[in-house]
Amino acid sequence: MNLVRIKEERDIVVARSAAKKIAQEMGFGLVDQTRISTAVSELARNIYLYAGQGEVHIEADCNPRSGLRITFTDQGPGIADIKLAMTDGWSSVKSMGKGLPGAARLSDHMEIQSELGKGTTVIIEKWLPE
């Protein structure tokens, strides 16, 4: 399953397990599998918390390196200040504020595109050790 729709809290677990399974099949070690599934958990939870619904797309390919690329898309309110959202401990909904910065630390590469009122796309990559 490469596409997981996030509509309710339970779907976060579905996305996380799907990512973990693909990471395992690709040959990632246990620690990396856990990092990937935790990052997916954080970002999928962000979709659920802020946008209500969205999609998680898991690809076993992130050109030019071999690895895993996961895209999180929603049509939610968007992020007003990405720099602030990336600050450890900052949260607009009284959560721990570890979601975005934590996911960034857990992955090898992260991109955020966001437009107010239109939605947010977050892409993370985890590369296989060469």
Place this chain on the structure above:
Amino acid sequence: MSEKGIKNFNKRIEAIEEILAAAAGGDFAAQIDIDMDAADLLTSVETGINLLIADLGEEVQESRKRADDLAEKLELIEKQRKAIEELSTPIIKIWDEVLVLPLIGALDTRRSQKLTESLLTEIALTQSKIAILDITGVPGVDSAVANHLLKTVSSVKLLGAHCVVTGIRPEVAQTIVHLGVDLSDVETLSNLSEGLKWAFRHLKLMAEARKS
């Protein structure tokens, strides 16, 4: 109006219209009466329509049955989910004043809240002093789960009891640190047996303190 070689043309067209209208309304039982002995050009059209409607009727019936089956299965899944929810938060009084909670499966908001609630009730009820939360069976600890754990631990503290979290697997420990979650306020131990030892030591200390 009558076409060459077709008997009762208007009447038969009317009959076809009626049958089609009935089918459009969801009734696939009716069929066009065909006089096979007086077959003409329109007969094959009538036969075709009859077959089509019969097929359609079967299809609709099948899909209704499938929808019913699906609804039934969804209901079953929901029931099982509730049953699992009930089963998945056992609280075991393992020793005088010591409770163990072996947590299994994903911890979402609802489950964590339920868990905290039942734990607090049980602590008050059994006058327990120590609660061991074993998370060996929890597949992922993200910041939300960590947050739930922190909240549970601090509410247990408010009741005057101590909480220790056991069963954090090495890969989970590494991930929690990367995530930047600070669990240093929480007493954590590698596994359940360490947790039990800790509990016994703690009880002994408390007993000695009472004596002196």
